[in-house]
Amino acid sequence: MERADFFDQVYQVVRLIPKGRVTSYGAIANYLGAKGSSRMVGYAMNDAGKVSPQVPAHRVVNRQGLLTGKFHFGGDTMQQLLAEEGVLVENDQVVNFKNLYWDPNIELAL
DNA sequence: GTTCTGACGGTGC
DNA sequence: AGCACCGCCAGAA
Numbered sequence: 374m375e376r377a378d379f380f381d382q383v384y385q386v387v388r389l390i391p392k393g394r395v396t397s398y399g400a401i402a403n404y405l406g407a408k409g410s411s412r413m414v415g416y417a418m419n420d421a422g423k424v425s426p427q428v429p430a431h432r433v434v435n436r437q438g439l440l441t442g443k444f445h446f447g448g449d450t451m452q453q454l455l456a457e458e459g460v461l462v463e464n465d466q467v468v469n470f471k472n473l474y475w476d477p478n479i480e481l482a483l
Numbered sequence: 484g485t486t487c488t489g490a491c492g493g494t495g496c
Numbered sequence: 497a498g499c500a501c502c503g504c505c506a507g508a509a
Contacts, residue, residue: 402492409491412490
């Protein structure tokens, strides 16, 4: 069995997020089949800064497109990283979120 | 071993 | 339309 731990699965998907795109915790959880356990996804992101390679958790936002975990990045790091990729963030919220939304269930077409 | 929290989401009121 | 509560699963105290 692959040690495809739930956390590891999350990292894989997040790393597949194309530059300039964002996704939601629920979308990832849903893709992993853990629909409803979106909290686990966010919790997994807690280790995103210690796993290798670093997981672009800055591309993962909540359903509202709000950078809920920006505080965990240590300030506005998350917002700046997104800005570097062309994702405008205003008021801790992704601009044109629905337009930049990247759904693994669709893009990865499982 | 038990209890609580946690970077969310959906439904109910 | 906005606010509140409950539910999912796993790790940490």
